[in-house]
Amino acid sequence: MRFTYECCDCGNVFETGEVIYQCPTCAKLNDGTSFPKGNLIVKLNKEDLKTLAQKEHVTMYDFFPYEVPTPSAYPVGGTPLAEPVRLAKKYGIKNLSCKLDSTLPSGSFKDRASQLIVGQALAHGENRIALASTGNAGAAMSCAGAAYGLEIILFVPASAPINKLMQSVLYGATVVPVKGTYDDAFALSIAYTERFGGINRNTAYNPMTIEGKKSISIELFEQMGRKVPDVVYVPVGDGCIYAGVFKGFYDLKEAGLIEKMPHIICVQSKQSNAISKAWKTGDFSCIEAATTRADSISVESPANGRMAVRYINECEGWATEVDDSEILDAQLELTREAGIFVEPAAACAWAGVVKDSKMLIEKFGKDVSVCTLLTGTGFKDMAVFTGRVSIPEAIENSKEAVIKRFEK
Amino acid sequence: MRFTYECCDCGNVFETGEVIYQCPTCAKLNDGTSFPKGNLIVKLNKEDLKTLAQKEHVTMYDFFPYEVPTPSAYPVGGTPLAEPVRLAKKYGIKNLSCKLDSTLPSGSFKDRASQLIVGQALAHGENRIALASTGNAGAAMSCAGAAYGLEIILFVPASAPINKLMQSVLYGATVVPVKGTYDDAFALSIAYTERFGGINRNTAYNPMTIEGKKSISIELFEQMGRKVPDVVYVPVGDGCIYAGVFKGFYDLKEAGLIEKMPHIICVQSKQSNAISKAWKTGDFSCIEAATTRADSISVESPANGRMAVRYINECEGWATEVDDSEILDAQLELTREAGIFVEPAAACAWAGVVKDSKMLIEKFGKDVSVCTLLTGTGFKDMAVFTGRVSIPEAIENSKEAVIKRFEK
Numbered sequence: 001m002r003f004t005y006e007c008c009d010c011g012n013v014f015e016t017g018e019v020i021y022q023c024p025t026c027a028k029l030n031d032g033t034s035f036p037k038g039n040l041i042v043k044l045n046k047e048d049l050k051t052l053a054q055k056e057h058v059t060m061y062d063f064f065p066y067e068v069p070t071p072s073a074y075p076v077g078g079t080p081l082a083e084p085v086r087l088a089k090k091y092g093i094k095n096l097s098c099k100l101d102s103t104l105p106s107g108s109f110k111d112r113a114s115q116l117i118v119g120q121a122l123a124h125g126e127n128r129i130a131l132a133s134t135g136n137a138g139a140a141m142s143c144a145g146a147a148y149g150l151e152i153i154l155f156v157p158a159s160a161p162i163n164k165l166m167q168s169v170l171y172g173a174t175v176v177p178v179k180g181t182y183d184d185a186f187a188l189s190i191a192y193t194e195r196f197g198g199i200n201r202n203t204a205y206n207p208m209t210i211e212g213k214k215s216i217s218i219e220l221f222e223q224m225g226r227k228v229p230d231v232v233y234v235p236v237g238d239g240c241i242y243a244g245v246f247k248g249f250y251d252l253k254e255a256g257l258i259e260k261m262p263h264i265i266c267v268q269s270k271q272s273n274a275i276s277k278a279w280k281t282g283d284f285s286c287i288e289a290a291t292t293r294a295d296s297i298s299v300e301s302p303a304n305g306r307m308a309v310r311y312i313n314e315c316e317g318w319a320t321e322v323d324d325s326e327i328l329d330a331q332l333e334l335t336r337e338a339g340i341f342v343e344p345a346a347a348c349a350w351a352g353v354v355k356d357s358k359m360l361i362e363k364f365g366k367d368v369s370v371c372t373l374l375t376g377t378g379f380k381d382m383a384v385f386t387g388r389v390s391i392p393e394a395i396e397n398s399k400e401a402v403i404k405r406f407e408k
Numbered sequence: 409m410r411f412t413y414e415c416c417d418c419g420n421v422f423e424t425g426e427v428i429y430q431c432p433t434c435a436k437l438n439d440g441t442s443f444p445k446g447n448l449i450v451k452l453n454k455e456d457l458k459t460l461a462q463k464e465h466v467t468m469y470d471f472f473p474y475e476v477p478t479p480s481a482y483p484v485g486g487t488p489l490a491e492p493v494r495l496a497k498k499y500g501i502k503n504l505s506c507k508l509d510s511t512l513p514s515g516s517f518k519d520r521a522s523q524l525i526v527g528q529a530l531a532h533g534e535n536r537i538a539l540a541s542t543g544n545a546g547a548a549m550s551c552a553g554a555a556y557g558l559e560i561i562l563f564v565p566a567s568a569p570i571n572k573l574m575q576s577v578l579y580g581a582t583v584v585p586v587k588g589t590y591d592d593a594f595a596l597s598i599a600y601t602e603r604f605g606g607i608n609r610n611t612a613y614n615p616m617t618i619e620g621k622k623s624i625s626i627e628l629f630e631q632m633g634r635k636v637p638d639v640v641y642v643p644v645g646d647g648c649i650y651a652g653v654f655k656g657f658y659d660l661k662e663a664g665l666i667e668k669m670p671h672i673i674c675v676q677s678k679q680s681n682a683i684s685k686a687w688k689t690g691d692f693s694c695i696e697a698a699t700t701r702a703d704s705i706s707v708e709s710p711a712n713g714r715m716a717v718r719y720i721n722e723c724e725g726w727a728t729e730v731d732d733s734e735i736l737d738a739q740l741e742l743t744r745e746a747g748i749f750v751e752p753a754a755a756c757a758w759a760g761v762v763k764d765s766k767m768l769i770e771k772f773g774k775d776v777s778v779c780t781l782l783t784g785t786g787f788k789d790m791a792v793f794t795g796r797v798s799i800p801e802a803i804e805n806s807k808e809a810v811i812k813r814f815e816k
Contacts, residue, residue: 070491070493072488072489072490072491073490073491073492073493073746073747074490074747075488075489075490075508078486078488080480080483080486080513081480081483082480082481082482082483082513083478083480083481084481084555085478085481085555085556086555086556086557100483100513103511103512103513104511105488105490105508105511105747105748105749106747106749107785107787142747143747143749144747145747146743146744146745146746146747147492147493147494147746147747147748148493148494149494149745153814158802162799163787163790165799166790166793166797166799167749167786169797169798169799169800170740170743170744170749170786170793170797171743171744171747171749172743172744172745175799175800176800176803176810176813177799177800177801177802177803178802178803178805179802179803179804179805180805184805188805188806188807188809188810191807191810191811192810192814195810195811195814196814332578335554335578335579335580336554336578336579336580337554337557337580338481338554338555339481339482339513339514339550339551339552339553339554339555339579340513340555341513341514341551341575341578341579377515377787378575378578379515379571379785379787379788380787382571382574385574385578389574389577389578390577391570391573391574391577391583391585392577392583392584392585393585394566394585394586394587395584395585395586395587396587397586397587397588397592397596398596399596399599401596402584402596402599402600402603403599403603405584406561406600406603406604
């Protein structure tokens with residue numbers, strides 16, 4: 001599908017023969033104190049889009065600006081739409097669903113972005129991809145690299161959860177832990193591609209990361225029988241997933257396949273609320289210190305914050321903030337009362353639904369359809385359970401021990 | 409769908425008003441020295457089966473003896489069929505696929521059995537399910553229990569991998585670690601249900617575990633465009649997964665949907681080769697000590713060994729044995745060269761394909777279609793990487809450090 005780029009901030013349009021990352025005019029203004037400017041939006045050709053309205057079914061690949069070769073080599077998409085019946089009853093939301101992107105190949109939503117980046121790299125004859133990541137994007141890109149035989153150079157803060165780091169090493173990526181923050185790793189990955197070449201896959205910096213993530217919305221549309229939910233809850237750190245979810249629904253609307261966008265809700269931890277704060281106050285300055293335990297959404301300078309705030313307004317969404325304790329409770333609630341095992345960042349979205357549940361019914365009625373986007377498997381960070389959950393003591397190997405344990 | 413039970417060993421037929429587990433006549437002969445007798449095979453009503461041949465598409469639920477209420481509450485099935493393009497090229501098997509059951513809700517194939525057990529329990533008015541497990545079956549049943557609000561009582565050897573134990577605790581099961589082996593936990597779980605009631609879900613002991621596992625074959629049939637592979641590789645411990653895979657294809661054949669069964673290959677570790685040995689020699693005595701690192705398939709007295717051996721012959725399959733070192737190499741090869749991250753037991757199946765690859769092409773030609781069943785995610789046992797894979801040292805946070813690291 002043909003496309004151009006449009007700067008999210010100044011609206012300038014760019015043609016697409018070469019790989020470009022940001023609007024040079026706006027990016028020049030970035031000084032690290034407020035949300036970065038200059039991110040590009042992929043604008044699909046309107047004529048091409050309109051042809052999709054005739055199709056009986058659409059897939060994510062119909063909406064991608066690059067072709068993905070042999071998608072089954074790295075099978076992204078087709079994740080279950082779970083109906084957590086017990087939670088639906090508990091909170092009185094009859095039409096409640098959870099999109100289990102925790103079941104994607106590398107265990108997180110980030111596989112959606114990495115899939116399109118493979119298409120971008122191969123279309124431009126590149127077989128080397130560099131990126132910075134707090135863990136999940138790195139594991140996803142490394143997984144894709146293993147599937148297609150691409151070289152992945154991954155800069156990560158040395159403090160990232162061990163399972164996430166280990167995964168990327170296992171996939172065969174060149175992993176470079178950095179004695180610094182995610183922002184530091186981000187800068188070093190750009191230094192790498194500027195000096196040594198290759199595609200840079202940094203989230204939001206490369207517009208194809210947002211474009212890949214939109215696939216979830218197209219999938220939801222088909223999975224729900226060519227309808228979309230009334231409200232979608234998204235866990236938010238740098239705003240890139242939020243923008244991806246928005247973009248998928250936006251393209252469906254542009255294609256004439258849906259009439260109305262869902263309300264997309266930005267859920268953040270109070271300990272990492274840069275985008276929520278900006279949406280509420282109009283103040284786009286970075287926050288001092290993001291300290292949430294949900295490492296995947298712990299962000300001081302949200303790389304895609306400006307676009308996310310704009311999109312919250314455009315789809316008549318809102319921002320909901322939750323405490324870290326609510327996130328950890330939500331994680332256990334999903335596991336114990338729905339059999340859904342996700343990492344804290346994913347549970348943040350569910351904590352938002354819990355917090356808003358009464359208001360949702362008041363605002364939209366009891367038939368409101370609510371979808372919660374669950375972005376990463378619980379296995380990604382087992383250390384979070386230390387001190388919260390423990391394994392019971394062993395019993396002796398005898399029938400008497402069993403009777404003693406259970407006799408009332 | 410209507411059904412009866414047939415004893416695998418004596419052929420006696422049993423009606424199905426009540427929950428029954430084993431043929432009482434044959435089970436009485438079991439003394440613990442040779443593979444247990446008396447397992448029951450679910451025989452679907454032939455008339456009911458024949459009606460399925462008229463359907464444009466079939467699902468696992470068409471073939472189940474019990475109804476599963478609200479399947480989306482615990483979304484089992486629909487796992488990706490990956491095409492590992494690099495490995496296909498490396499081993500010269502053009503039509504190579506991997507069934508990623510590692511992406512099921514609790515991270516293993518065992519979800520397939522637990523789903524049908526939920527249907528069985530609810531049909532018989534039971535809300536309590538007890539079982540023994542080395543880890544994966546327990547996590548799967550606990551996951552299902554959380555989704556449906558059922559009480560799960562789980563007996564596990566205290567030595568099971570920590571992530572597997574932790575998962576069951578997180579799902580809210582009553583976890584009872586036992587100072588003993590899996591066989592000890594098996595006996596105690598039966599002592600529990602005999603005394604306190606509830607459904608016993610022990611693998612193979614409850615025939616519905618095999619019946620649930622057959623769903624993978626029905627899914628494969630539809631996923632491959634109403635065809636089945638020529639050869640299917642299955643990792644084997646107690647023989648229950650093998651029997652489930654066989655049973656799914658068998659029912660498809662009985663329904664008139666396929667003409668020929670695939671060759672189903674039983675892959676075992678040399679350090680846990682009870683079924684392979686029995687198939688090769690006719691000696692059904694238990695092995696002394698199963699010592700494979702692939703904990704999910706480490707079995708001395710295979711609970712479903714007799715049925716598995718019979719089925720290997722019926723589908724013209726065979727047994728392939730691999731070293732533990734080949735299993736661990738296969739695990740890394742899948743991760744690094746296909747982006748597929750699985751636990752050692754699952755990698756055992758791939759090690760079998762690697763070992764047989766030349767023979768497969770000689771025997772069936774270069775167009776042979778080979779499917780590898782990958783049964784559990786790599787996250788289930790991260791300790792297996794200790795000493796094999798390590799995370800590189802961190803670099804300083806500077807552009808110079810990046811240049812020094814990559815300049816040739």
